[in-house]
Amino acid sequence: MKSILTLSLFALFSFFAAVTVIAEEFTPPDKSNPNIKISLGKSAPNAPHVVYHSIAGHVHKEVGGHFEGVTITFSGGIDPVTTDSMGFYSVEVPNGWTGVATPSYCGFHTFSPEEMFYINVKKDYSDQDYTGAPGQMFTISGQFTDYYTGGPISNTEIELGNNISVSTNDQGEYSIEALPCTSITLEPHLEGYNFDPGYLVYSFTNTNYIDQDFEGTPNWYGIPPGWEHNNTGKVHVISILTSSNPNLCGIPLGQGDYIGVFYTDDEGGLRCGGFGIWNGISNTAIIAQGDDDMTPEKDGFDYGEEFTWKVYRWNGDQKECTATPEFQCGGLLTCNNKWYITALSIIEELNIYDGQYIEIPEGWSGFSSFIVPQSPLVTHTMSPIIDDLIVMLSLTKIYYPGLGINTIGLWDTHYGFKIKVGSDVVLPIVGCPEEDTQINLQTTWNIVPVLSSCNVQIAEFLEPVIDNIIVVKEIAGNKIFWPELNIATLQTLLPGKAYMAAVSQNSLVSYPGCSGNLKSGNYLNFIARQKTRNIT
Known part of the structure; x- marks a missing residue:
């Protein structure tokens, strides 16, 4: 009996030793359901290691150069890739991958080869190169005409920018070819002409463009008034890039x-x-003349004299403006904005500014400016008349140079000022016109600036807030605008002046553009409209 028990225990031990106790899924059996069995299996194997291989290459343009932005698509679940700025691409595919690679670019290019086939990839593939070329070209065509004659600008070579030029035919027509899917700007330049439109932009060429016409206006207007000068033979040469x-x-x-x-x-x-004529195509030369020692009058620059720069704009408002240059330095170049005989200078940047010249009479008056000055400091703005300036005031602040008092600090075009000077002066303010011409009139009194370069008819200007206007008057004069009593000895606000205005409540009002200003005499029409409105 003992031997039988020993044998049974040995057999049971051997059975458990032979069985792996890691179950694929183990659920205790339900004793009431004899069909449920315990399933025991071998150890689950580790996930297989996936090996990847690279496919890489370069895309060239047929005319030479790298082809950026080409999309390479792959079948078999591989994400597409795009060539970089040097035309290179690279992608990884799993071991054994089979598929097709196909290049494309915006639908208007062909590639050689058109595609590449890969079967059961087992290694890396390099130098998988393509060459791309436009499958078709597009044309941009139109006509150049003369604004005054209406006739063609015929048989003429015209620069279009970006190293593109065209020659017009007898009818002034032109045509150029453009690559597909590119961005191109045509900006015509022809000495003696300004063109409308000034340029045409094509952001993504994907069709033919016809009737792309330009109208040229002759721009040779002659020497501006007061710009004549003598040729003294003593020169300083300046090139404006x-x-x-x-x-x-x-x-x-x-x-x-x-x-x-x-x-x-x-x-x-x-x-x-000395002067030069800007054409926008080539560098502009100015031959600055020195003083001729053989003439009694001064007819040129002294040695070391500073240049004062001006620009005359025939195009547009036909006015003279001041300018500030930035010079290129180095080598033999002179870059201190002064005249020297046989010197050479190069202008890298030229900033041009508008100007307002405000006449201020002796004693008290009001003044303002529609120009935002180059320097925001009131001390800089007022420096040209500092010897005659006694005091200037806003409603709450003061600049009194004789006593060293300055609570104004920074210039603000949206405020007018009272001013007292010892003699008649002209205050030049150089800068750019104020773009925000809306002013905020506070309840009770305000010193109102004139944010316009031309006369402003007060009735039309204040009409949107006329019910809030109590009175507007000159600061040092007797003219008045009192709408409630139909008194209008003040009808026009003048640029450079400032006025006292009282309002019954806060009001916003904007100055119109000069073209929208009304002529004098419109006040009577305005009063008539007011009466009609009151009746109705």
Whole structure:
């Protein structure tokens, strides 16, 4: 009996030793359900290690160069890739992958080879290169005409920028080819003409473009008044680079506008010492003339005399503006804005500014400016008349240079000022026109600036808030605008002046553009409309 028990225990031990006790899924059996069995299996194997291989290459343009932005798509679940700025691409595929790689670019290009096939990939593939070329070209065509004659600008070579030029035919027509899916800007330049439109932009060429016409206006206007000068034979040569981007407060110079340098004559006035004509195509040269020792009068620059820069804009408002250059330095170049004989200078940047010249009479008056000055400091703005300035006041602040008092600090075009000067003066303010021409009239009294370069008819200007207007009057005069009593000896607000205005409640009012200002005499029409409105 003992031997039988020993044998049974040995057999049971051997059975458990032979069975792996890691179950695929183990659930205690339900004794009431004899069909449920325990399933025991072998150890679960680790997930297989996936091996990847790279497919890499380069895409060239048929005409030479790297082809950026080409999309390579792959079948078999592989994500597409795009060539980089050097035309290279790379992708990883799993071991044994079979599929097709296909290049494409915006639908208008062909590639050689058109596609590449891969079967049961077992290694890396390099130099999987393609060459791309446009499958078709698009044309941009139109006509150049003369604004005054209406006729064609025929048989003429015209620069379009970006190293593109065209030659028009007898009818002034032109045509150029453009690559598909590219961005291109056509900006015509022809000496003696300004064109409308100034440029045409094509952001994504995908069709033919016809009737892309330009109308040219002759821009040779002659020498501006007061810009004549003598050729003395003593010169300082200045080159203004086309990249200098001369602009008046963001508005570029037009072809035919003049850029000049001025010297101080024997009487203290400014005289032109040389000029150049801007064409926007090539660098502009100015030959600055030195004083001729053989003539009794001063007719050019003295040695070391500073240049005063001016620009005359024939295009637009036909006015003279001041300018500030930035010079290129180095080597033999002179870059201190002074005249020297046989010197050479290069202008890298030319900033042009508008100007307002405000006449201020002796004694008390009111003044303002529609120009935002180059320097925001009131001390800088008022420095040209500092010897005659006694005091200037806002409603709450004061600048009294004789006593060293300055609570105004920074200039703000949205405020007018009272001022007292010892003699008649002209205050030049140089800068850019104020773009925000809305002013906020506070309850009771205000000193109102004139944020316009032209006369403003007061009735039309204040009509939107006329019910809030109590009275408007000159600061040092007897003219008055009192709408409740139909008194209007003050009908026009003048640029450079400031006025006292009383309102019954806070009011916002905006100055119109000059073209929208009304002529004098409209006040009677305004009163008639007011009466009609009151009756109805």
